[in-house]
Amino acid sequence: RPIFWVGNERTTDHIHSILTESEPWFEFDTSRLEYINRIKFWRYLLGNESFDADYWLTRVENDFE
Numbered sequence: 001r002p003i004f005w006v007g008n009e010r011t012t013d014h015i016h017s018i019l020t021e022s023e024p025w026f027e028f029d030t031s032r033l034e035y036i037n038r039i040k041f042w043r044y045l046l047g048n049e050s051f052d053a054d055y056w057l058t059r060v061e062n063d064f065e
Contacts, residue, residue: 015042016053036060 019038022031035056043051052058 019053020056032056 019042020035023034026034035053039051039053039057042053043049043057
């Protein structure tokens with residue numbers, strides 16, 4: 001996938017796939033923490049506390065009652 005301008009042919013990625021895209025230097029544990037922090041930051045930017053990408057925070061925040 002090109003990271004430079006390719007004209008009108010460019011398709012936009014869904015925000016969920018952008019937020020959960022791993023970096024090559026991430027370990028598995030580091031990437032999980034990074035996904036959670038990205039989602040928390042995105043929630044802050046949107047002002048929407050219910051936003052979640054692939055249920056990463058829902059699984060962590062789910063309280064057992």
